[in-house]
Amino acid sequence: MDKRTALITGATSGIGEATARILAKNSFNLILCGRRKDRLESLHSELAQQTDVHTLSFDVRDRKATEDALASLEGKWKTVDVLVNNAGNAHGLDPIQSGNVDDWDAMMDINVRGLLYVSRAILPGMVERKRGHVINIGSIAGQEVYPKGAVYCASKFAVDAITKGMRLDLNEAGIKVTVVSPGMVETEFSLVRFKGDADRAKAVYAGLKPLTADDIAEVIRYILHLPDHVVLTDVTILPRAQASATVVHRGGW
DSSP: OEEEEEEEEETTHHHHHHHHHHHTTTTEEEEHHHHHHHHHHHHHHHHHTSSSEEEEEEOOOOOHHHHHHHHHHGGGGGGGSSSEOOOOOOOOOOOOGGGOOOHHHHHHHHIIIIIHHHHHHHHHHHHHHHHHHEEEEGGGGGTSSOOHHHHHHHHHHHHHHHHHHHHTTTTGGGGGEEEEEEEEOSSHHHHHHHHOOOOHHTTTTTOOOOOOOOHHHHHHHHHTTTTTTTTEEEEEOOOBBBBSSSSSSOOOO
């Protein structure tokens, strides 16, 4: 069987980077997308020893840059079998009445518009071939709202709604659609949310063992190796110590 090709956004860190690594080990060709060229080049050098790798540097918030980058794919790279919409962020943790509008724009632009821009460019090819799998990285924040997280939660609720709509629209084409919704995952997520405040970011995970990016990547690998007629549509993944977005046991496990 020919290798499948997976396109991963936000591939330069966290879940995207971990997914790239595990799929490289599992016979996928990779199109790695991200803003940071130096990290893309480093990851390309590492993974090209295991599989064929193509990189695209662009910001998913920029509609034209996204369209131009994805339109530049040629030859075998035009056939994308798996789309992992991973690029996303959280900015700030403020009540709605004093929230930073720039933070709101950043979250909506990346988490929602960016996902839509990339999907719009890739999905027509999947529909034409009547084959493909879209995996959107959501969040437990897309299932329940917590204080001071209204806009981030709204962006992830949107990811969940878009995923459900995709599944309906793409059903006739036989395309699989999955949303993976993690709870607490220790990546650069909290460091970005708290604008580089490492102490505040570290405190988020104090007293428990959070998920890792590798944990999520392993679940994605599993999803992609199910039989052709099987699709996991909605997967929520929590660390043992977490029961909901706001209920967390900080007793050391």
